[in-house]
Amino acid sequence: PLVSHGRVVGVIDSEHPEIGAFDAADLEVLTTVAAMTSAKLELLAEVDRSHSQYLALKESHRQLSEEIQNRTALEAELFNVRKMEAVGQLTGGFAHDFNNLLTVISGNLEFVGLAENEAQRQEYLDEARTAAGRAAKLIQDLLAFSQRMHLRPVRTNLNTMITTICAQNRQRLPGDIQMDLVEDILPVQVDPTAAEIALVNLMINARDAMPHGGTLYIKTENIQHGVADNESLSKNIVPGSYVKLTVSDEGEGIPPEALDQIFDPFFTTKPVGAGTGLGLSMVLGFMQQSGGAVIAKPEVSQGATFELYFPTS
The missing domain is CATH 3.30.565.10 (Histidine kinase-like ATPase, C-terminal domain)
Incomplete structure (x- = not known):
């Protein structure tokens, strides 16, 4: 080692004297390079950690997207099921009520021909008219429910x-x-x-x-x-x-x-x-x-x- 004023300022390699000695400036450069190398290694490590986090987030995003697609498909399927149930309830109830009214109308019209007198015949006709009026109201109510009734405000x-x-x-x-x-x-x-x-x-x-x-x-x-x-x-x-x-x-x-x-x-x-x-x-x-x-x-x-x-x- 080379000592100057009580401190080491360099070394001499006895086997390779051509290398010479390191002065204080050389040591400062080496220290800076070492620090930069260490910082670079830390930066590379941080980049590696960030890349790992990115891959994890990408996988989470893929799984979440897949889950959203599955849920959307299930919601669409459930909506269709409920829609068909509503349509079935609507048409079934309407068909039942309308069929009952048609039965009343047709039955009373058949009785008209079997009536024994004019008063009885008129009674059957009145019953048929009443049922026909209820059928017309049923249609009107259905149109109003579907918001397709033509209103004249x-x-x-x-x-x-x-x-x-x-x-x-x-x-x-x-x-x-x-x-x-x-x-x-x-x-x-x-x-x-x-x-x-x-x-x-x-x-x-x-x-x-x-x-x-x-x-x-x-x-x-x-x-x-x-x-x-x-x-x-x-x-x-x-x-x-x-x-x-x-x-x-x-x-x-x-x-x-x-x-x-x-x-x-x-x-x-x-x-x-x-x-x-x-x-x-x-x-x-x-x-x-x-x-x-x-x-x-x-x-x-x-x-x-x-x-x-x-x-x-």
Whole structure:
């Protein structure tokens, strides 16, 4: 070793003297090279770790993509199954009810030829006409449910329509009806015939829910539905001006397990032959087609409430 002023400044290889000695500058260069080499090795190691992580992420992405594809396929298959179930329920219920009505019509028409007198013949014809009318209403309800009924909306005063309906259908409705109709009601743009059918369906449902009597409540009011109300009221009701029609009864209410099905076609809690199960689905279809919405608020043992929101014209 070469020592200068008490420190080693280089070495001399006795076997290879031509190499010479290393001074302080040479040592600094060697140290720098060693540090750079070490940094390079660490960088290569980091690159290797990053590459391994990339490969792991790539594999995870492949597995996730495969899982998403499988789940999407299963969801599509489940959707098709449910769609076919809905179509089967719809067509099966419709075919059953319509076939019953055709049987009544054809049976009474056969009896017409066997009638012993004119009064009996007229009775059979009346029964056939009634069944034909119910068949026509069944078709109309089905069209309204599918939102393909051709509506003819006109400027309508719901208070006038409600008063007229209650007067014309007094025998079909509950004995006690209480109306709370706002005086300065805003006009709405709806098909009056379809609106009347929807309201009558709700009234008849209320009557059937109170076999031992009770009060039917009908209320109208003008409301301004804002963005802040949308979450609490219903996501199906866009902000705007509406006339809210509320129909409430004092019946047994709707069981919680049936709440998600009350608007399904041919779903009914009534006995066989007492209803087609298209009433509420027709109301839903009519309100959606009219740009409005319907909300059910059933309370078991406290009756049921239906709120219809008609956009003002």
